[in-house]
Every structure is written in structure tokens, then in C-alpha cells.
Amino acid sequence: ISTHDVDLAYSWADYVFFMVDGEVIGEGTPDEAFQDDELLRQAHLKRPMTFDIYKEIERRGLAHGNRQPKTVPEIVDSLKPPELMWVEVPPETREGDILNLGVLHGEYALHCPYEAVNARVLHIHENNKAIVELTRHGIKAGGILIYDMDKFDPSDFEGYMEKEEIDIVGAMGKKSKLLAEDYSICVDIATGVIDRTILMALCGKRCMILTNGGMIPHSMQRINEYIERSGIALNVRVLNEN
Known part of the structure; x- marks a missing residue:
């Protein structure tokens, strides 16, 4: 067929010829021909609307696949499925x-x-x-377990480490750090213990904080404040309260 309707030609034809004054000035598949700016200029034609729309979608990174859509439904199908x-x-x-x-x-x-x-x-x-x-x-949110070093018992401690499958150990206070050193307990976190332990728990780690005395309620308060503000439930408890 002969037409000046570029949208029709682009969506319908398998092969196109561009003519001016009865002379063929160019030819090719619609995808090839309508990308040729000089050919379009000589033929006094514009690109098909669907062509330009898809190119803009593609430029913005919103398209998937490598097939140039030729109709509105095909453009919709070309949009990326991710969020x-x-x-x-x-x-x-x-x-x-x-x-x-x-x-x-x-x-x-x-x-x-x-x-x-x-x-x-x-x-x-x-x-x-x-x-x-x-x-x-x-x-997978992990947990934070607090161990009272005022009640430290080596065998009791080893049992907790194994039973609770502890990944990370933090030590707060001089007494806790000295006891950990004396009994060759590997301490992963020695500064900024509460905040860094929360971060590890958010990464799914099972954490234990070694501390004693008034630092236990302080630790519980800080952790529970974070849970309340964030809405993220972390399992937190004192292991050897009694």
C-alpha cells in the first residue's frame, strides 16, 4: 500500500520504501528505515509516535527485552516488571x-x-x-542475649554459647573484658557494643553481650528503645538472670 501514515506503516509493514516525487529514495525494515534521520528529512516525514515513546522508555531504563514494539499494547508489555x-x-x-x-x-x-x-x-x-x-x-532478624559476668561460670558459659549458637560476642566494661581475656573468650566487639550488636542482629546474627551490674538494665533499655522506634522485633533477653 501507499500511505503517508507513518504509524500505520510502522505497525503493519514488514518492509518499507520511501518515495519523493515518484522516486524511491530509501528502503528497509521499519526498524531500520525509521531510525534514519536523513531519510525521514528528505521524505518530509516524522518518526512513528510509538517509536519515539519506546525510545524514551528505553532511555529512562524502564524497558526490558530487545524487540522494538510497534503498537501501544506492545509498548505496555515492554515495560519492566520489577517494582x-x-x-x-x-x-x-x-x-x-x-x-x-x-x-x-x-x-x-x-x-x-x-x-x-x-x-x-x-x-x-x-x-x-x-x-x-x-x-x-x-x-532474618537475629537476637541479642546478655550474659551477666557477675555470675560467670566457665562451664555454664560454654553451654550457653553452644546451645544458643552464638555468632558474635561483645564485651562491655573492664570486668567483662578482663574475664573474657582470662578465659580465652573471643570478643568480636569491644567498643560501641550495643549499637554494633544491634546491627549484627539485623543481619541475622545471634549475638551475646558480656556485661555486669548496672550495665545490664542499661543495655536492655537501649535495645528495647531501638525495637520500639524501628518496629523490628529482635529477640533480646538476659541469659543467667537467676
Whole structure:
């Protein structure tokens, strides 16, 4: 057929000829021909709308597959299936940057109780808004167990280490650190113990804090405050209270 309707030709034809004043000035498949800016200029034609729409989708990183769609339904099918959302981003953010959106839980976690969410910036719009693609990583929340070193018993301690499958040991206070050294207890965390232990527990680790005296209620309070603020449930208890 002969037509000036580029959208029809692009969606329907397998092969096209470009003519000016009865002369063929170019030919090829629709994908090839409609990418030729000079050929379009000579023929006084514009690109098909679906062609330009898909190229913009592709430029913004929202397309998947490598087949150029020719109809509106095909364009819809070409959109990436992963989660996309609008978020506010810092002014210095660039396309392709990876943002850490933190930990989601409850109704916002789709696949497991806790999910660490990263976002790849696909397109930045005005007013520091961006389209991002979410990547979710399941988190198995661990636990924090507190051992009272005022009641330290070597065999009792070894039993707890084995039974509770402890991954990380932190020591707070001079007495706890000296006892740990005397009994060759491997201490993984010796500074910033509470905060760093919480981080390890969020990574799914089973942690033990060695401390004594007034530091026990202080530790419990700090950890429970974090649980209350974040909404993330961590198993926390004192092992040898009695």
C-alpha cells in the first residue's frame, strides 16, 4: 500500500520504501528505515509516535527485552516488571546511583518479615523526584542475649554459647573484658557494643553481650528503645538472670 501514515506503516509493514516525487529514495525494515534521520528529512516525514515513546522508555531504563514494539499494547508489555516508584532524592543524585532505602517490615515487606531495600535511580525529574527500581533482600532478624559476668561460670558459659549458637560476642566494661581475656573468650566487639550488636542482629546474627551490674538494665533499655522506634522485633533477653 501507499500511505503517508507513518504509524500505520510502522505497525503493519514488514518492509518499507520511501518515495519523493515518484522516486524511491530509501528502503528497509521499519526498524531500520525509521531510525534514519536523513531519510525521514528528505521524505518530509516524522518518526512513528510509538517509536519515539519506546525510545524514551528505553532511555529512562524502564524497558526490558530487545524487540522494538510497534503498537501501544506492545509498548505496555515492554515495560519492566520489577517494582518502580517515585522517591525524593538528594540534589547530587545521578541516574544509575544506588540508594539505600533502609529496612521495610510488616505490610511493606512483600516476601519475608524484614527486607533491606535498595533503589537504582532510573530517571531524575524536576524537584528532586526520581523513578527508581527497587531491589529487596530478605533479612532474618537475629537476637541479642546478655550474659551477666557477675555470675560467670566457665562451664555454664560454654553451654550457653553452644546451645544458643552464638555468632558474635561483645564485651562491655573492664570486668567483662578482663574475664573474657582470662578465659580465652573471643570478643568480636569491644567498643560501641550495643549499637554494633544491634546491627549484627539485623543481619541475622545471634549475638551475646558480656556485661555486669548496672550495665545490664542499661543495655536492655537501649535495645528495647531501638525495637520500639524501628518496629523490628529482635529477640533480646538476659541469659543467667537467676
